[in-house]
Amino acid sequence: MPISQSPEILICVVAYLACCFGIGVWALRRTRSAADFFVAGTSLGPVVMTIATMASIMSGFGFVGGPGLVYESGTSSLWITFPATIGFALSWVLLGKRLRLLAETREILTLPDVVAARYGGRAPRLAMAAALVLGVIGYLGTQVLAVGVVLVAVLGVSLPAALLIGLGVLAFYTVGGGILAGVYNDVFQGVVMMIASVAVLFYALVAGGGMEQISRTLWTMDPKFIGPWGARGPMAALSWYLIFGLGWMGQPHGITKFLMLREVGGLRWGALLTGSVYMVCSLLWMSIGLAMRSVVQTGGQPPLAAPDLAAPVFLMNYTPPLVAGVVFAGLLAAIMSTANSFLNIGAAALVRDLPLAWGGKAPRHELGWSRVATVVLLAVSALFALYMENLVALLGAFGWGTFAAAIVPPVAIGMNWKRATGAGCVASILASLVLNFSLELASRHGVYTLPYGMNVGCFSLLVSLIVFIGVSWLTGRGAEDRLAPEVRAVLEV
Amino acid sequence: MQDRIVTAIFAVTVASLLLYFLNAWLAFGLAACALLTLGLGLGFGGGRRITRALLALFAGYSVLLGGMVWLAETPALVLGFPAPTALLVYGIWPMPLLMGLLYALVFHSSVLPEEKLKKFLAEHGSRRSRREPESR
Numbered sequence: 064m065p066i067s068q069s070p071e072i073l074i075c076v077v078a079y080l081a082c083c084f085g086i087g088v089w090a091l092r093r094t095r096s097a098a099d100f101f102v103a104g105t106s107l108g109p110v111v112m113t114i115a116t117m118a119s120i121m122s123g124f125g126f127v128g129g130p131g132l133v134y135e136s137g138t139s140s141l142w143i144t145f146p147a148t149i150g151f152a153l154s155w156v157l158l159g160k161r162l163r164l165l166a167e168t169r170e171i172l173t174l175p176d177v178v179a180a181r182y183g184g185r186a187p188r189l190a191m192a193a194a195l196v197l198g199v200i201g202y203l204g205t206q207v208l209a210v211g212v213v214l215v216a217v218l219g220v221s222l223p224a225a226l227l228i229g230l231g232v233l234a235f236y237t238v239g240g241g242i243l244a245g246v247y248n249d250v251f252q253g254v255v256m257m258i259a260s261v262a263v264l265f266y267a268l269v270a271g272g273g274m275e276q277i278s279r280t281l282w283t284m285d286p287k288f289i290g291p292w293g294a295r296g297p298m299a300a301l302s303w304y305l306i307f308g309l310g311w312m313g314q315p316h317g318i319t320k321f322l323m324l325r326e327v328g329g330l331r332w333g334a335l336l337t338g339s340v341y342m343v344c345s346l347l348w349m350s351i352g353l354a355m356r357s358v359v360q361t362g363g364q365p366p367l368a369a370p371d372l373a374a375p376v377f378l379m380n381y382t383p384p385l386v387a388g389v390v391f392a393g394l395l396a397a398i399m400s401t402a403n404s405f406l407n408i409g410a411a412a413l414v415r416d417l418p419l420a421w422g423g424k425a426p427r428h429e430l431g432w433s434r435v436a437t438v439v440l441l442a443v444s445a446l447f448a449l450y451m452e453n454l455v456a457l458l459g460a461f462g463w464g465t466f467a468a469a470i471v472p473p474v475a476i477g478m479n480w481k482r483a484t485g486a487g488c489v490a491s492i493l494a495s496l497v498l499n500f501s502l503e504l505a506s507r508h509g510v511y512t513l514p515y516g517m518n519v520g521c522f523s524l525l526v527s528l529i530v531f532i533g534v535s536w537l538t539g540r541g542a543e544d545r546l547a548p549e550v551r552a553v554l555e556v
Numbered sequence: 557m558q559d560r561i562v563t564a565i566f567a568v569t570v571a572s573l574l575l576y577f578l579n580a581w582l583a584f585g586l587a588a589c590a591l592l593t594l595g596l597g598l599g600f601g602g603g604r605r606i607t608r609a610l611l612a613l614f615a616g617y618s619v620l621l622g623g624m625v626w627l628a629e630t631p632a633l634v635l636g637f638p639a640p641t642a643l644l645v646y647g648i649w650p651m652p653l654l655m656g657l658l659y660a661l662v663f664h665s666s667v668l669p670e671e672k673l674k675k676f677l678a679e680h681g682s683r684r685s686r687r688e689p690e691s692r
Contacts, residue, residue, distance in 0.1 A: 141649075145648060148649060148650060148651070149592050151656065152596065153595050153599070155656070155659055156596050156667075158599075160667060167677065167681045273636070274636030274637065275636050277636075278641075279633070286629075286638075289637070289638055290628065290640060290641060291640040291641050296581075297581040297582070297585070298576070298581045298584065301581060301588055302588075304588060305588040305591065305592070308592050309592065309595065327673065328668075330663070330667075330668075331660050331664075334655070334656035335653060335656030335659070336656075338653050339656075342653075475595070479558065479598045479599060479601075480559075482562075514579075515576070515581070525569050525576075528565065529566065529569050529570060529573075549680040552679065556672055556673075
């Protein structure tokens, strides 16, 4: 039965959209300033922050692309989702306390605010804002397109109509309630994702005849597929572990949540909780891909036309309609929670960071302009999704790596090393952007591909780290003495 | 301490790139794990208990990666997965949660002692009201 003809799925998705709308109405009344809009008025408790962080990081890729990658290349793909446990630990240990305390000393609403406070001068703020805008365009375009594709399948409407409905709800709660609406929607969405993941694990094991049977079937097909490195080999797997482990500290939609925490003591259990919650959601990623491949191998299902069909085909054929409905709502939740975060970051970059970087001031009515910028960003990304799909795919492909390589050295290392300099910050951001774009373009056009399956983002991050530390050493004479007293205190506490 | 760890991060990063170009993937994997461990070391900032825990983490990574190579051709199933894959699923995946647990356990003693937080807020907490830190 086509997805659009299942009333249970339709009811679940419509109920989900209605809940998002309701949370938007609630948050609209509580958003009165730019600080409310960008950092939720620094009001989040630890549990809310934990689930919201997980939900905003787990994008639609985790619910569709992840199972598809497992179906295509076996356990290789697990090296993308498994580093979450070390990634969250690193984020909390290196950044949690520093970012939260920096926000105690002055108005810090965005990552460019962080680098401007840390390094001084306009260049670091400008470089960081530029990196954010480029990354946001890519990420947002892919998320917007994914919202459209899912709603086309569920509602049976055309892509423009699906975009109008999905983005209408997203626009309402993001424009009205800013990040406050986004965070509480993230919490709701995170809970939906966890329920969906546990339910899917159960049905995947049933469909494949248990984990042992799935493993035996896949081992018979190709031992590499279910071996520890998967079909893509060890270098690809290990480079994924490194970029997705270190890269958590470079995802702006994750680490800006530290600025929103009500009390610094709320950090205490966050790394453990967020890592655990993310593990639960990764069960869907792992179980659908392995079960579908096993079922296809044993002849229970014809081979899929495309790996990304693994999740939808599994849900329609191997789970009860109500479970499929919850998972489709969870999928939409994963996409919209990520899109909301990027809309907020993009609006901040346009309204606050770029004007400040050019030596101007943030606009007088910052909240109003932020709402306008959010609508503009949504409209532009919808147009990109409809008419420039290739560009969206290109930018989306290296969104994670772009952020990781550009942000990890100056923010994660820079907030823990007093000799880091603004020159090192700018040089590493530029190096990461140039490398990421040129290597991705060269690979797409068959000019040059990094050998041994190395991830482009991982390579760029390693080079960016060397550039950051190297340039800071070369330009670091007296860097410690130039630190503002409160920044020095943040780095020493 | 910070300078020494950053120097080590620089050295391991350079080594990682060289090992990658040599396609020495196991050594690259160990360098990657060393980089992740050094990152935690930079954030924690030292202390005997923490140093021991970080050394144990790196040792754990080394043993698990070594075990995956050692058992590569073993088809025996452990908890539903081939033995080397079981080391990935039940070892490498959850093991770093212990670092999250360590962070929580040493939060008030090493990460952010209450007296340090009080002093910081008193001297630099200009943006917010200079409130008392929350109690444990």
